[in-house]
Amino acid sequence: MNNTTVDIYFFTGTGNTFLAASKIAKTLENSNCTVNIFDIAKTDVKSIDLSHTIGIGFPIACWNTFPIVKIFINNLPIVGGTTEVFIFTTMGDSSLNAASNFGYVLKNKGYKIIGTHGFLMPNNFIAVRKETKNIKKREKAYKEMDVFTKSLIEENTEPIKTSLLFKLCFAITNFITDRWKGKLFQKIVKFKVKKNICNKCNLCINICPTKNIGLDKNNYPVFKAQNCQICMRCISYCPQKAIKSFLIKKTYQALNQQELNKCFF
Ligand SMILES: Cc1cc2nc3c(=O)[nH]c(=O)nc-3n(C[C@H](O)[C@H](O)[C@H](O)COP(=O)(O)O)c2cc1C
Numbered sequence: 529m530n531n532t533t534v535d536i537y538f539f540t541g542t543g544n545t546f547l548a549a550s551k552i553a554k555t556l557e558n559s560n561c562t563v564n565i566f567d568i569a570k571t572d573v574k575s576i577d578l579s580h581t582i583g584i585g586f587p588i589a590c591w592n593t594f595p596i597v598k599i600f601i602n603n604l605p606i607v608g609g610t611t612e613v614f615i616f617t618t619m620g621d622s623s624l625n626a627a628s629n630f631g632y633v634l635k636n637k638g639y640k641i642i643g644t645h646g647f648l649m650p651n652n653f654i655a656v657r658k659e660t661k662n663i664k665k666r667e668k669a670y671k672e673m674d675v676f677t678k679s680l681i682e683e684n685t686e687p688i689k690t691s692l693l694f695k696l697c698f699a700i701t702n703f704i705t706d707r708w709k710g711k712l713f714q715k716i717v718k719f720k721v722k723k724n725i726c727n728k729c730n731l732c733i734n735i736c737p738t739k740n741i742g743l744d745k746n747n748y749p750v751f752k753a754q755n756c757q758i759c760m761r762c763i764s765y766c767p768q769k770a771i772k773s774f775l776i777k778k779t780y781q782a783l784n785q786q787e788l789n790k791c792f793f
């Protein structure tokens with residue numbers, strides 16, 4: 529790495545990617561780097577300092593990622609080849625090489641891609657496993673994060689590579705995730721608040737990254753259905769388990785209360 533100042537931009541739904549960003553930051557700090565962590569949902573790309581090394585971390589959704597992340601990546605300015613970028617993803621099972629494919633998107637914009645990696649973390653969508661299994665999966669991922677971060681520092685990461693098949697898959701998943709927002713996908717997941725359980729704490733409203741949840745006339749949360757990313761944050765962290773969806777039987781929380789405050793507020 530050319531820089532000792534690293535800015536990590538992350539998006540997270542249920543916390544895995546925040547934990548990954550924090551772990552990578554800690555390893556970099558132990559090697560005398562100064563690291564700043566920023567939430568993509570709260571970042572104006574115009575404020576990004578392109579003289580720093582940039583890390584971008586996000587969860588995999590439909591072998592791709594959420595529109596909010598894609599908009600961030602697409603809005604990054606074209607540069608002249610000196611701005612270093614590394615990309616990391618967290619996923620439940622497989623990503624079809626999404627980190628590398630996004631690496632190519634940024635390489636074509638003139639960024640110097642110094643490393644890409646996808647980390648297997650607990651699944652937060654539909655196939656949510658038991659916490660004992662999730663703990664083991666996180667521990668394994670943390671070790672891999674250490675190795676990846678050290679290889680960034682020592683400049684011995686593998687060069688990005690993709691194949692025609694992965695490129696084709698990326699084009700298809702881009703097509704799907706570009707249409708992720710809006711009524712169709714909201715209808716598929718169909719979040720609903722059970723008013724007899726909801727205690728009107730407003731946590732879901734405050735932590736929604738796209739301000740997609742408002743209040744009805746009786747001050748119960750109501751989903752606006754225009755800008756939901758299906759990131760799982762609201763349904764997973766509702767303290768009353770009052771948000772329901774016919775598709776989601778079990779939810780996943782990566783963060784404890786302290787981490788939740790640090791990550792979302
Ligand atoms: C809508 C949605 C789609 C997902 N699609 C995939 C997928 O295609 N492949 C995969 O391995 N994991 C998938 N996942 C699981 C997440 O990528 C994984 O649990 C990730 O670590 C969550 O990160 P977060 O806690 O930072 O939000 C999906 C999750 C959601 C909510």
Ligand code: SF4
Binds near residue numbers: 733
């Ligand atoms: S987080 Fe749950 S309990 Fe709190 S307002 Fe939202 S739905 Fe109601």
Ligand code: SF4
Binds near residue numbers: 739759
């Ligand atoms: S409504 Fe819930 S799932 Fe949709 S973007 Fe907001 S927090 Fe995420």
